[in-house]
């Protein structure tokens with residue numbers, strides 16, 4: 243084993259050494275940094291420079307080759323933050339205008355992957371690749387919410403005038419007398435569409451909190467009319483960006499160092515802007531290509547004001563007939579949304595989610611999750627490995643690369659089934675913007691702000707529900723739904739039972755050629771649920787929405803795509819599991835019960851009497867209707 247000890251007097255030399263790593267594939271590096279006074283080299287750098295202590299060892303096997311066929315190397319990522327840190331590991335940071343001492347050492351310690359990070363070197367170039375069709379994003383300057391000194395009273399007025407206008411519009415849309423020339427369903431649909439488009443514009447004007455809520459609402463066909471849901475889904479791609487000056491200033495405050503010290507290159511124009519933040523590309527001083535997700539400045543303050551108002555709005559909706567009043571749990575919906583929103587602006591949480599998601603898929607080579615650079619991450623700035631790819635719905639680009647679209651479609655569904663059925667930790671927002679395809683056709687996931695979790699006992703119950711659906715037993719299905727708290731057990735469940743039986747008989751019993759899409763089944767489910775005591779927890783609606791989105795993507799990618807085909811082995815595995823569980827004590831118990839029932843029925847009453855008793859039970863439950871011909875009426 244060869245050991246080379248190299249001390250370099252200049253930072254840039256070390257980067258070169260790392261970049262030349264491609265010639266030394268069978269060497270592994272470990273490095274340490276010590277500071278010393280700079281005498282030569284690049285005058286633009288600070289007076290303090292670093293001495294890299296680079297140790298190279300020959301490894302027994304050649305360096306690792308990435309799952310996409312590109313070789314990977316290990317490089318240090320923490321040097322630049324260290325540059326800024328005093329020996330006690332604390333730095334002065336400006337947080338909300340006040341100077342605070344932040345313990346960066348503690349932050350760095352949180353992550354074991356930070357010291358050594360993988361770098362893809364197959365791309366060769368030290369530059370960021372050009373981004374095709376870099377969109378010029380609209381600026382946020384004309385929006386009052388983007389002003390950091392936005393007055394909270396002004397905000398209250400803006401928000402409440404929006405709510406009252408919405409109420410008036412909905413009242414008019416629903417009032418038959420308000421239609422000149424007479425009411426018709428088509429006219430009403432037209433009006434609703436106009437209100438929906440007004441709603442989208444107003445939400446955009448009201449800014450991040452409402453945009454995010456609008457996006458969340460677009461997953462809730464169980465709560466809102468179709469026209470609203472469709473319109474709100476468009477919010478996904480129309481969000482204004484903030485200026486690069488704001489972004490740079492914000493990063494400096496959050497990470498405690500100016501951009502030039504943190505990054506070798508930082509692109510001013512964001513590659514994406516979303517409701518809560520925007521994404522810039524950058525290169526670290528060690529050559530690593532990264533993306534920096536920067537939260538909108540002033541967002542937490544805006545959230546605090548908005549959520550106070552939204553709570554009042556939820557209480558108002560709860561009392562108002564126009565918004566469904568007591569039949570909807572608006573307060574519960576508010577609580578769920580508030581939790582999701584606050585979680586989404588905590589980028590430390592998002593980073594941890596990414597780490598967990600990556601761990602869950604560590605053995606599946608065709609799923610890729612960008613690494614988190616914890617040394618360059620704080621609550622409002624998240625730095626990730628740059629993993630570019632072709633977005634999963636960009637058909638032309640996929641074809642140009644010669645990718646196998648049908649395989650990509652299957653992988654998208656399969657990855658999701660693994661999350662729901664096996665790991666229990668799932669991406670709650672798999673829209674096409676958050677899924678891309680890498681060079682080796684692996685799926686790349688972005689955006690881990692909104693993740694769902696299915697705890698193991700819930701998964702058990704879901705399995706029971708799945709089995710009851712498989713058996714087409716409406717009673718059991720209802721009981722399982724109650725166990726899952728998706729259905730409130732009210733006194734008379736007969737209408738629910740009829741709906742469930744209808745669902746089981748009609749929707750799930752079709753031959754393969756008349757199979758409905760998942761999206762349609764989901765819609766029917768929500769429609770059935772509308773006047774019933776169902777209360778789908780958001781986890782459910784996210785899962786249903788995610789599957790129908792992915793099914794839609796599958797259909798676009800491959801005309802012969804079949805969800806059932808991809809899901810079949812997973813369903814079979816679940817059924818086997820359930821049957822194994824049943825083969826034990828449960829099965830013995832079940833057989834004994836059936837034998838007892840049979841014995842007591844045959845002994846106690848003849849079969850016709852038994853049949854009559856069944857009819858009476860069905861009548862009592864409201865599952866049968868009796869048609870009675872009144873003889874006198876016929877005779878007269």
Ligand SMILES: Nc1ncnc2c1ncn2[C@@H]1O[C@H](COP(=O)(O)OP(=O)(O)OP(=O)(O)O)[C@@H](O)[C@H]1O
Nearest residue numbers: 514516519521533612626627628629630675688689
């Ligand atoms: N690690 C990465 N490598 C390459 N591109 C990335 C990476 N992370 C994000 N992007 C790009 O930035 C876009 C937005 O990222 P992300 O979804 O994480 O931001 P967001 O603010 O949460 O947006 P939204 O809420 O709309 O999903 C992605 O669609 C992707 O194009």
